[in-house]
Amino acid sequence: MADATPLPHEIRPDGGSEHWDVNEVVEAEWVDDTTPFERVYAIVRRAYEPASAGEIAERARVSPTTARKHLRTLESAGEVATSQDGQTTQYRRSETAIVTENAQSLLAEQTPDEIAAGIADMKAQIQEWREKYDVDSPEEFARELEIDDADTNHGGLLREWQTTRRNLALAQAALAIGEASQTGHLTGSETDYDGDGSTSTIV
Structure with a gap:
């Protein structure tokens, strides 16, 4: 299974400002050290429940347009499966x-x-x-x-x-x-x- 270690942006502060600052620093380092594609892929690897491109973009710290572009690439590679929720396309990790x-x-x-x-x-x-x-x-x-x-x-x-x-x-x-x-x-x-x-x- 995928590594259960939370991604930097998933580390939650416990209420103190010091912890919040640490969280922001770790997240900034994650963004600096990775490409947009790597962040989208990292998020979608944990997307066992459907999520919209906007939700994935927010978590990956990229624009929705960038997220959709990389999600299409991952779908073509068989890494991502899609479904429709009304007019919204939902993405999740594929069974394959x-x-x-x-x-x-x-x-x-x-x-x-x-x-x-x-x-x-x-x-x-x-x-x-x-x-x-x-x-x-x-x-x-x-x-x-x-x-x-x-x-x-x-x-x-x-x-x-x-x-x-x-x-x-x-x-x-x-x-x-x-x-x-x-x-x-x-x-x-x-x-x-x-x-x-x-x-x-x-x-």
Whole structure:
């Protein structure tokens, strides 16, 4: 995940003028030491909830026009996803960017062989659940058993299945990124049933 350390402009004074002065100094240094693009990118990396270009511009200490220009660049690069709130375009970190960042973190913690072993274990576990309950996905499992209480045993299994499926996708992405770093391109064409009623190609 992204570093939880607050950005300089996010450091809040605790009420004293001395702390406010420190905050202003740190923010000024942040502006002096970074480009407008770097500040917009730093803000949008933490924008898991939609925010307008104006809001991002204010936090990044740039003009709304500059923010929109850099946000368009980041959207083209797949780092930013957009949505509409009336006439206002909202921006947030894209799911692809989040998965890629998490996959890279996983690669830093585990070797490709360890990740591959984990993938095999998770696939085996998911297959066991499918065969035991005669369903293909956790959503179908919930519908068949009419699960409406997350505190029940079946509710706990539902959450575990969904988490395992997410972790499997993350591990597959990490393995693909690791392979790409070695070969210079993404490879692999194994088709995997991803558990939600559709198929996806592992790259």
